[in-house]
Amino acid sequence: MFRVHLGNTRRYCDGASRRSFLQVGVAGMGAASLGRVLEARDSSARAGLPQRDTSVILLWLDGGPGHMDMYDMKPDAPAEYRGIWRPIRTNVPGIEITELFPLQAKVADKFSIVRSLHHNAGDHFTGGHWMLTGRGGVSGAANAGKSPFFGSFATKVLGARRPGMPAYVSVPYASSIGLRPGYFGGHFLGVEHNPFETNGDPNAANFKVQNISLQKQLTIGRLESRRELLRAVDSLRRDVDQSGALDAIDRFDRQAYELVTSDQAQKAFDLGTEDDKIRDLYGRHTWGQSALLARRLVEAGTTFVTCHLGGWDHHWNLQSGMENYLPKVDQMVSGLLTDLDQRGMLDQVLVVLCGEFSRTPRMNDGGNGGPPLSMGTPGRDHWGNAMFCLLAGGGLRRGEIVGSTNRLGEAPQDRPLRPGDIHHTIYRVLGVDPHIHFRDHAGRPTVAIDHGDVIRELL
Secondary structure (H helix, E strand, O other), X not given: OEEEEEEEOOOOOOOOOOEEEEEEOOOOOOOOOHHHHHHHHHHHHHOOOOOOOOEEEEEEEEOOOOHHHOOOOOOOOOHHHHOOOOEEEOOOOOOEEEOOOHHHHOOHHHEEEEEEEOOOOOOHHHHHHHHHHOOOOOOOOOOOOOOXXXXXXXXXXXXXXXXXXXXXXXXXXXXEOOEOOHHHOOHHHOHXXXXXXXXXXXXXXXXXXXXXXXXXOOOHXXXXXXXXXXXXXXXXXXXXXXXXXXXXXXXXXXXXXHHHHOHHHHHHHOHHHOOHHHHHHHOOOHHHHHHHHHHHHHHHOOOEEEEEEEOOOOOOOHHHHHHHHHHHHHHHHHHHHHHHHHOOOOOOEEXXXXXXXXXXXXXOOOOOOOOOOOOOOOOOOEEOOOEEEEEEEOOOOOOOEEOEEOOOOOOEEEOOEOHHHXXXXXXXXXXXXXXXXXXXXXXXXXXXXXXXXXXXXXX
């Protein structure tokens, strides 16, 4: 077992600063065999799902973004509900979003908004587990993941869209509520189905992805010789290994070798070669450049990319926090959708924007249990009873609003949807059978998505 310290995370609202570790072991790594992968691919074909060359970019707003300050404004609600900002019209009649999203207002015909998403959990970990795995069962008191990330299921079946690229990448890293990779991990599928993490700041002048280049003293020829030697040694034990662990290690070895030797991967990860005008379009900040790197990766053949955009736990000082974050989100989303569209890629790439839950419709007094304003200016607390999810591209219908909330934004009013409905829709875009299953650590068959259905309004 290898245990690598990955540093300390920012503090969340429970006051804890969590240390993240990457643990790599071999127990259970062979739980999902190659035969089962081939069976799952065949299952997708039998389900009538066409083979597609599509990819997904998930923009993850870690900490919980408030729906009523972004995509589900309530201008006629009492002041303590409607909040600080006013809605503005978009280029799609009938769709309004926050005034802090003027760039997205010009490209609303490129995305759709689900306004009736909910899972009714107000715990960061419970909500994150629901959104990223489609299942509950965890909490702040017991936050260990219990199921693979829904994207790990999909990329295990699909692999990369083109050889030489990793199937699943996280920019700059995978983190769910301070846990790394947390609920973005492969869990019982094996750690080889965790994401490849770029690390670093894509907006930094000296940004460079680690572990995709050879050490100075190692040539491609010497690397190949090492692989042949290890392969020969492993073959001596292959016939007695029944766990599948060696097969999993082989996959690690193959993925690492392909990254190091692939010109395609080297070019995709090199943001320095991107045109300055395109970099400016996304925004010269970490979030914008993360999304740009995600576009480069799916263009080169990666199937699933996640971008971590953290810091949304605004129990107080909501105004200063959102006036800092929302313009960056606005530039990032509008830049990404505009760029994908201009490149003719928008129908092949599905962009998803969401977080683990939303924030309370009624604003608090900034006291967090103490005297009003004692912690700062007013904010919003945890709320999983009504949430948003933005979906764009991937061949889905654009300029649509799915579902609605009541007049105070407290709960779905019509067309209530759950995380599994979002996951089913993503699988339809990717061409993956949602009923695929693999055996967990106990040998029980576990289906990829256990509730919901495709959001028909978006097809």
